[in-house]
Amino acid sequence: MVKLTGAEIVVQTLLELGARTIFGYPGGAVLNIYDEIYKSKELKHILTRHEQGALHAADGYSRVTGEVGVALVTSGPGATNAVTGLATAHMDSIPMVCISGQVPSALIGNDAFQEADTVGITRSCTKHNFLVKDVNDLARTLREAFFIARTGRPGPVLVDIPKDVTINTAEYSNNGGQVDIRSYRPTNKGHSRQIRRVMDEILAAKRPLVYTGGGVILADAAEDLTTLIRTTGMPVTNTLMGLGAYPASDKQFVGMLGMHGTYEANMAVHNCDLLLAIGARFDDRVTGKIAEFAPEATIVHLDVDPTSISKNVVVDVPVVGDVKSVLEALNVMIKESDFKEKQPDLSDWWQEIDVWRKRECLRYPAKEDVVMPQMVVETLFKVTEGDAIVVTDVGQHQMWAAQYYGFDRPRRWLTSGGLGTMGYGLPAALGAKAAKSDQPVVLITGEGSLQMNIQEFATLAQERLAVKVVILNNNFLGMVRQWQEFFYDNRYSEVDMTVTPDFLKLADAYGATGLRATRPEEVEKVLRQAMETEGTVIVDIHTDREANVYPMVPAGAALNEMILL
Amino acid sequence: MKHIISVLVENEAGVLSRVAGLFSARGFNIESLTVAPVGDGDTSRITLVTTGDNNIIEQINKQLNKLIPVIRVLDLTDGPHVERELMLIKVAAQGDKRAEVLRIADIFRSRVVDATPNAFTIEVTGDSGKLDACLALLEPLGITESVRTGKVAISRGSKGIRKEPKG
Numbered sequence: 098m099v100k101l102t103g104a105e106i107v108v109q110t111l112l113e114l115g116a117r118t119i120f121g122y123p124g125g126a127v128l129n130i131y132d133e134i135y136k137s138k139e140l141k142h143i144l145t146r147h148e149q150g151a152l153h154a155a156d157g158y159s160r161v162t163g164e165v166g167v168a169l170v171t172s173g174p175g176a177t178n179a180v181t182g183l184a185t186a187h188m189d190s191i192p193m194v195c196i197s198g199q200v201p202s203a204l205i206g207n208d209a210f211q212e213a214d215t216v217g218i219t220r221s222c223t224k225h226n227f228l229v230k231d232v233n234d235l236a237r238t239l240r241e242a243f244f245i246a247r248t249g250r251p252g253p254v255l256v257d258i259p260k261d262v263t264i265n266t267a268e269y270s271n272n273g274g275q276v277d278i279r280s281y282r283p284t285n286k287g288h289s290r291q292i293r294r295v296m297d298e299i300l301a302a303k304r305p306l307v308y309t310g311g312g313v314i315l316a317d318a319a320e321d322l323t324t325l326i327r328t329t330g331m332p333v334t335n336t337l338m339g340l341g342a343y344p345a346s347d348k349q350f351v352g353m354l355g356m357h358g359t360y361e362a363n364m365a366v367h368n369c370d371l372l373l374a375i376g377a378r379f380d381d382r383v384t385g386k387i388a389e390f391a392p393e394a395t396i397v398h399l400d401v402d403p404t405s406i407s408k409n410v411v412v413d414v415p416v417v418g419d420v421k422s423v424l425e426a427l428n429v430m431i432k433e434s435d436f437k438e439k440q441p442d443l444s445d446w447w448q449e450i451d452v453w454r455k456r457e458c459l460r461y462p463a464k465e466d467v468v469m470p471q472m473v474v475e476t477l478f479k480v481t482e483g484d485a486i487v488v489t490d491v492g493q494h495q496m497w498a499a500q501y502y503g504f505d506r507p508r509r510w511l512t513s514g515g516l517g518t519m520g521y522g523l524p525a526a527l528g529a530k531a532a533k534s535d536q537p538v539v540l541i542t543g544e545g546s547l548q549m550n551i552q553e554f555a556t557l558a559q560e561r562l563a564v565k566v567v568i569l570n571n572n573f574l575g576m577v578r579q580w581q582e583f584f585y586d587n588r589y590s591e592v593d594m595t596v597t598p599d600f601l602k603l604a605d606a607y608g609a610t611g612l613r614a615t616r617p618e619e620v621e622k623v624l625r626q627a628m629e630t631e632g633t634v635i636v637d638i639h640t641d642r643e644a645n646v647y648p649m650v651p652a653g654a655a656l657n658e659m660i661l662l
Numbered sequence: 663m664k665h666i667i668s669v670l671v672e673n674e675a676g677v678l679s680r681v682a683g684l685f686s687a688r689g690f691n692i693e694s695l696t697v698a699p700v701g702d703g704d705t706s707r708i709t710l711v712t713t714g715d716n717n718i719i720e721q722i723n724k725q726l727n728k729l730i731p732v733i734r735v736l737d738l739t740d741g742p743h744v745e746r747e748l749m750l751i752k753v754a755a756q757g758d759k760r761a762e763v764l765r766i767a768d769i770f771r772s773r774v775v776d777a778t779p780n781a782f783t784i785e786v787t788g789d790s791g792k793l794d795a796c797l798a799l800l801e802p803l804g805i806t807e808s809v810r811t812g813k814v815a816i817s818r819g820s821k822g823i824r825k826e827p828k829g
Contacts, residue, residue, distance in 0.1 A: 217679070220680060225730040228675070245730060278730070280672055280732055402728070403727070403728075404721065404724040406724075407717065408721060411717070
């Protein structure tokens with residue numbers, strides 16, 4: 098067996114595990130690793146302008162590909178800058194591995210230069226983390242990190258490597274990424290008796306509703322979900338994280354549910370007699386007032402993570418297992434039984450839903466002189482023919498993107514759903530584009546969020562990655578302003594964003610193209626121009642300053658208590 | 663309700679802080695926690711005493727299982743079990759009181775592990791109630807300090823905590 102240095106082992110093991118593109122930022126503790134990256138012809142490294150950007154880029158890369166995203170940062174400030182990226186991925190269960198440098202083993206605990214207790218700091222925002230003290234453990238640890246990141250309920254894993262470990266040598270041989278962790282064996286197959294109970298519950302239901310989350314996307318189970326929905330005729334709603342799991346253009350899709358979900362989706366949750374939750378976690382933004390959530394329903398929950406079951410809402414029929422394998426088994430069971438003959442007629446239920454649909458809860462007033470933000474997203478959908486990879490930041494624009502851009506396919510919608518990280522968008526779009534260079538990547542953002550990681554325009558320029566950035570610019574931190582309007586008597590405390598960079602000049606400064614629209618009739622033209630122009634384009638669209646996101650379930654209210662426009 | 667939970671973990675750095683961090687991050691209570699290596703030393707056994715309704719205990723159980731280095735979680739309160747705690751008490755006792763201290767120590771089948779002309783240190787083992795009772799009796803005689811290990815517990819019968827993989 099050959100002896101390699103720790104730094105060589107890092108690069109070799111990453112290649113062994115299938116990583117080809119990583120995102121990072123160098124520094125003292127990772128110099129040896131960067132020296133090996135310099136020598137490697139196979140491992141591509143993208144230098145972001147901030148470690149947070151590297152983490153979000155790896156996250157975006159993972160969300161569009163389904164692979165483990167990889168980030169590399171140095172010790173101390175490199176690692177602390179990575180924390181928000183880890184926490185974002187952790188909340189959304191995104192498989193990622195972050196390698197951080199650490200001061201030499203002998204100096205750990207000595208308050209050395211650029212030392213931070215990285216394993217301590219990141220313990221609660223990773224699925225798991227490791228400190229590698231011995232170079233002989235390095236390859237195994239990296240393999241375990243990848244395995245833990247992508248199996249079970251996925252999540253980010255951090256591997257902290259002291260500098261001396263990158264110099265020391267150990268034997269290395271490619272083992273194809275095999276691991277055996279006796280204390281970690283995630284459940285994959287669902288219990289067949291439980292799956293049969295799920296089928297029985299569907300057969301007993303007169304008003305069923307399927308509610309799916311990010312888990313369906315993560316498990317690559319969108320096709321299996323679609324089969325289930327089509328064969329059973331049930332209505333389906335997706336969470337923010339679950340958009341694209343079922344075609345939004347299909348009539349069985351009732352829209353997103355939750356705080357800014359559709360009226361029909363939320364009323365269906367409130368009135369259903371069976372709620373079939375798949376790869377979702379009953380987040381407070383979805384359930385509203387928990388005591389009045391789906392009050393009449395038998396609740397069935399399919400999830401790979403047992404801790405998600407009965408955490409917020411008591412579940413009547415739990416099925417623990419990989420969502421894809423459970424759905425496959427359920428579909429086979431339905432196909433091979435006399436399901437069709439036995440299933441109750443759902444037409445009365447659909448009639449009820451159609452009455453709710455007629456409220457047209459997503460309608461908004463058009464204005465003659467002012468651009469409505471909702472119209473921008475609708476126009477973008479039209480211009481991109483609904484087939485762009487859409488990335489967002491966090492706030493009103495995020496909700497409008499979710500409501501008005503209908504996703505027909507999975508892994509084309511990237512948003513920080515759980516943590517709600519402003520500044521996620523630009524680096525995540527960068528990561529998505531690095532993975533899918535042949536597909537259009539559009540970032541829908543606000544003038545507030547964009548400024549939180551605006552430095553990544555330089556990375557886009559350096560890597561010649563083209564992202565179309567659409568700013569819904571209302572010169573307000575819009576979502577906070579909306580809450581202040583609704584719940585704080587219009588006291589707009591510290592939400593004014595009138596002062597921003599001139600985005601046209603900014604585009605110019607970063608070698609991108611800048612476009613602007615201030616009137617409704619200009620919107621389609623600039624969006625078409627943006628999509629047709631080569632390279633990164635920043636489209637600054639001045640929108641109605643005080644437009645609100647409707648419908649809305651106020652925090653703490655039940656889902657049937659929506660504020661409609 | 664009070665629950666005694668046994669957790670078999672890999673004996674590696676940071677496990678205890680993962681367990682303790684889980685309890686603080688999710689707002690679960692810990693009444694006591696003991697940990698030491700067991701067997702050939704590659705695993706440790708944590709015994710923790712916590713309180714909560716059934717839903718909370720179920721979450722604690724699941725969340726503990728979710729930690730990567732956790733091999734097995736067992737709620738001993740579910741079945742018959744033996745629990746023990748050890749306490750060391752230092753009693754400042756002079757003159758007539760010295761005999762009284764020894765009498766009480768005898769009642770609780772405890773041992774004197776250190777004796778000086780004006781103090782005794784006594785070791786008591788038993789369930790928590792016995793330790794409380796012993797403390798209460800010695801209190802008027804002048805306890806200087808006391809220390810308790812927290813509960814350790816094991817199920818009754820022949821079955822042991824399984825060490826094979828989860829899942």
